[in-house]
Amino acid sequence: EVQLVESGGGLIQPGGSLRLSCAASGFSVDSNYMTWVRQAPGKGLDWVSLIYSGDNTAYAHSVRGRFTISRDNSKNTLYLQMNSLRAEDTAVYYCARGGYGMSWAFDIWGQGTMVTVSS
Amino acid sequence: QSALTQPPSASGSPEQSVTISCTGTSSDIGFYNHVSWYQQHPGKAPKLLIYEVSKRPSGVPDRFSGSKSANTASLTVSGLQAEDEADYYCSSDGGSSNLLFGGGTKLTVL
Numbered sequence: 623e624v625q626l627v628e629s630g631g632g633l634i635q636p637g638g639s640l641r642l643s644c645a646a647s648g649f650s651v652d653s654n655y656m657t658w659v660r661q662a663p664g665k666g667l668d669w670v671s672l673i674y675s676g677d678n679t680a681y682a683h684s685v686r687g688r689f690t691i692s693r694d695n696s697k698n699t700l701y702l703q704m705n706s707l708r709a710e711d712t713a714v715y716y717c718a719r720g721g722y723g724m725s726w727a728f729d730i731w732g733q734g735t736m737v738t739v740s741s
Numbered sequence: 742q743s744a745l746t747q748p749p750s751a752s753g754s755p756e757q758s759v760t761i762s763c764t765g766t767s768s769d770i771g772f773y774n775h776v777s778w779y780q781q782h783p784g785k786a787p788k789l790l791i792y793e794v795s796k797r798p799s800g801v802p803d804r805f806s807g808s809k810s811a812n813t814a815s816l817t818v819s820g821l822q823a824e825d826e827a828d829y830y831c832s833s834d835g836g837s838s839n840l841l842f843g844g845g846t847k848l849t850v851l
Contacts, residue, residue: 667830669840680838716786726775726834727792
């Protein structure tokens with residue numbers, strides 16, 4: 623079964639760091655582009671970051687310089703390292719797979735992991 | 742404020758059709774045919790409905806269709822069913838490796 627499972631969320635103080643993981647099964651994380659999308663409580667979807675199959679990366683302006691996307695092909699896992707966290711980073715974080723042959727569309731999503739930034 | 746503009750709500754009766762709009766600019770929706778639509782039920786992850794303006798992934802009913810005119814994309818849901826009640830989001834390639842989302846539309850089936 624093709625699926626993504628996120629983990630690593632939790633309660634963290636402002637200024638702190640957290641690393642999210644997204645374990646893939648049924649496909650290889652390096653086979654296509656992968657992304658992180660977040661959703662603040664009661665709000666809409668907000669794109670965070672993307673990694674291409676060739677390892678080039680892209681970031682939303684709001685997280686550039688603070689977040690780093692990466693993947694470990696041996697563990698078939700996608701990561702999001704989040705530093706200097708702010709209250710406005712509080713959200714459910716989803717990882718998603720770029721659809722094969724689809725441009726900027728994501729066909730497999732994880733269930734999400736909640737990150738709460740608060741003192 | 743989201744980069745793409747959607748109406749906050751839409752509604753229709755069962756079996757009717759409803760269209761949700763998504764307005765961007767000539768730099769995103771108007772320039773790229775990389776518009777997608779997602780359906781999200783409460784507490785669930787988004788589900789891809791439409792990609793590249795009008796293409797449907799396998800398994801998505803043909804009641805869902807997409808189109809684009811100039812800087813505005815549209816999602817039409819025909820033959821409304823109770824299970825279509827959900828939030829719907831559009832997205833578009835914004836250029837320079839940037840993905841844009843709309844603010845979302847809550848669809849109510851009356």
